[in-house]
Amino acid sequence: MYPRPVRLLRTDAASAHITVLLTVSFLLSSKLYSQNKPSEISCFCASSPPSYVFKNWTNLTWEEAQSYCMEFHTDLASVRNEEESTLIQQIVKGIKYVFVGLSRKPWPSWSDGTEHKFKNWLIRHPSSEETGDCATSLIGATDAGKWVEDHCDRKLPFMCHYGELSSNKLTLTVLH
Template sequence: MEKVLLFFTAASALTAVSSLPARSFYFVYEPKNWTEAQSYCREKYTDLATIESMEDVDILDNMKDLSQMVYPSDSYRAWFGLYDDVSSWRWSMSDSDFYQHDEKEFRNWRPGQPDNYQGNESCSAMYSDGSWTDVGCSYSTRSVCFDVKGPNSTFVLVNTYMNWTEAQSYCREHHTDLASVRNEAENQKVKELIPSTGINWIGLYRDTWKWSDGSSSSFRYWRGLEPNDNMEHCAAIYFQDSGRWEDWNCDKKNAFICQNGFSQKVVKLKLINTSSVDLNDPQVLENLLKQLKQKLKDQGVDGDIRLSWKKQSDGNIFMKNTEDIGSDRDVP
């Protein structure tokens, strides 16, 4: 049988995950740091808790036992599964055919950078000396786009002042993307292009808060002025403020909340069929599920993985997309 070439976007994994047992939460009052708590939850349960809604917040608020959560400095706080992945810098253009493995790791940070000042710097820019810094993404400045043809790229300075997201959109509309700088030679090309003052956006950005179990939930319930960083990269619930969240030093000892089981998740899958294979053929669908299951295992997903397809209103699984799938980019 002919093969189907799969292209995954950042959010793409499968069309449907079959229904599994609902999640249950478990408080553990033995104080541990965040990493110790994560290891404990993964050994005894499934993982540190993912909080997906105000309903979850209310459940945890009703479950807590404050009499068991009084410690010398960290009273009434409990770890859960949210953490700040400070190392997760990635390029706006993430086409694996364009990069070599060593090129993805090239960085030219200015000494002391990135520092995520005040917990609000998730985009990168280049100084006139070619060094990089992390900057708040809402800052307005010039940017560097690039045009890609095969393995080659041409850099273009854009003098219009925009924030990082606006610059990304502009570059994708008028060029290929915000500039990826893959090695020292390309860094020198951009350095020679930019003005002698100010900073200039490039395409590197940072994924910020993530869930320990890999969930994509965007629900947040921070206290006022949180997260405020100060080298605090793990999230804790503060039960004396209606269960709102704080970023906290991961080495602190707190109670923590584990979870067991998973909720049902439905996610869209995009793929490119480079052959004459009928994607709605039952045998093809079965083979694709096997490939997807193996893909998840290769990415470190453990446990009982159950996958199934969700049908469209016409009875088919896939429908033809006339848009240019190759133009779909990862965005922060």
């Protein structure tokens, strides 16, 4: 159903960054990128820890996004602190909303089961159930990085995390 990701795993952060730069440079200059049809190139992960994978090749509902993340990575992204929130904002620049692994049932924990201690809700959020049961992170907005609740059946880009949350790996995902 979904394109299979190709993963490049490196444990040395410096060589991982070089690998990312070289791979992205190659993709941007290759026929993959210059074809007249849209290509499914999805990159960008952060260094360590944890590794995030941004999926913008297609928009999925929150449940579809979680299924994809669980099948090919670990789960939708858990945002445990301000540093991780900033990291996600940097990875997905130019996108207004992105699903993260938080839903109303229940808000107290992330979809991967980790406790939801860090709170980054936009003022007056979360509000009533009429506004939606799934959390999205505001990226390309005035309140960048803040969360709002959204409808779970809305189709949006999404952020996965890969490996254990304490992982020291960089993951580059290229969909082809």
